[in-house]
Amino acid sequence: MGSANEELDGKHGVQSLEVGMSILRAMATGRRSMMLKEIAEAAGMPPSKAHRYLVSLIRSGLVEQDRLTSRYDLGPFALNLGLVALDxxxxxxxxxxxxxxxxxxxxxxxxxxxxxxxxxxxxxxxxxxxxxxxxxxxxxxxxxxxxxxxxxxxxxxxxxxxxxxxxxxxxxxxxxxxxxxxxxxxxxxxxxxxxxxxxxxxxxxxxxxxxxxxxxxxxxxxxxxxxxxxxxxxxxxxxxxxxxxxxxxxxxxxxxxxxxxxxxxxxxxxxxx
Structure with missing residues (x-):
């Protein structure tokens, strides 16, 4: 039974990860730092939901937030991933x-x-x-x-x-x-x-x-x-x-x-x- 569930999960993927990726894509296409409302609109989700994902993305280094302006931008780990891919x-x-x-x-x-x-x-x-x-x-x-x-x-x-x-x-x-x-x-x-x-x-x-x-x-x-x-x-x-x-x-x-x-x-x- 457990094996069947694992296979099903493998086929369906991890939805929360896909949601997080949609936020990153929205930020990447924005071409500048963005406010929470702008990110939520671009990703097609409520600001409260976007904020929860942004907290985790910040912890992972994929996103960072400017404390003075409250704007979000891609973080150092996201930059590193892009440069490694380029290399x-x-x-x-x-x-x-x-x-x-x-x-x-x-x-x-x-x-x-x-x-x-x-x-x-x-x-x-x-x-x-x-x-x-x-x-x-x-x-x-x-x-x-x-x-x-x-x-x-x-x-x-x-x-x-x-x-x-x-x-x-x-x-x-x-x-x-x-x-x-x-x-x-x-x-x-x-x-x-x-x-x-x-x-x-x-x-x-x-x-x-x-x-x-x-x-x-x-x-x-x-x-x-x-x-x-x-x-x-x-x-x-x-x-x-x-x-x-x-x-x-x-x-x-x-x-x-x-x-x-x-x-x-x-x-x-x-x-x-």
Missing amino acids: RIDRIRLGLLAITDLRDETNETVALTVWSDAGPVVVRWERPRRPITVNVVTGTHLSLLRSAGGRVFAAWLPERQTEALLRRELETGRAPAGVATLEDARALLAQVRESGVVVLSGDYFARGVEAAAAPVFNFKNEITMAIAIVGVEGSMDLSMDGETIAALRRTAAALSRRLGATLDSLAMDADIQ
Whole structure:
């Protein structure tokens, strides 16, 4: 009997939750803070009923009330839900658009990298319109210290997420020349954070390849992706004051802002007018 009742409840849903959602939808479409009477009218219910739900919504953080004006608005948890949804749904799509535009601007191979349980992984790349290019295989896992995208993640992720992989690269001899200890790696990554971008030529994990990469940050001001420009060694201008690096900085900074990043002191913003 209890099982049948549970199944029936599951099919019908929770009516009180649906009523609460109608209040949130009314507030979201209002596009400004609202008085109780306005919310009740928009949600199609008496003010007394709307008030009871608003009390619970305030307790949950989905709604907040200005004590001076008595107006209600969406609360911090509602904002966080919206930003998390934006981060999960839009970041890859926006990243793909960004690397396509950067490919068109620079006529170089451009790759988009995200973090996985096994480290940085290439999720998409765009080929330039030139006869000799570097092919980047989607799904490739990158070295933390000998790839541009890998260094970006190693520099901006918390060390607790990268230390095991860093130690493995150091112990297996896959670290670049001059980096023999974890302290050496930390010093290298500090330089990356100071410059805001990675330029790697001559010691890339793939022979005859050079690359530059920049971090992309989300609404929490945490690294969420890396954008890399990859080419045949000696074929690109990777000087810090050159047009290629400037375009990379602009693209990464613009995408970070689209994802809600608010850091004002990012080194990658230095060349943006």
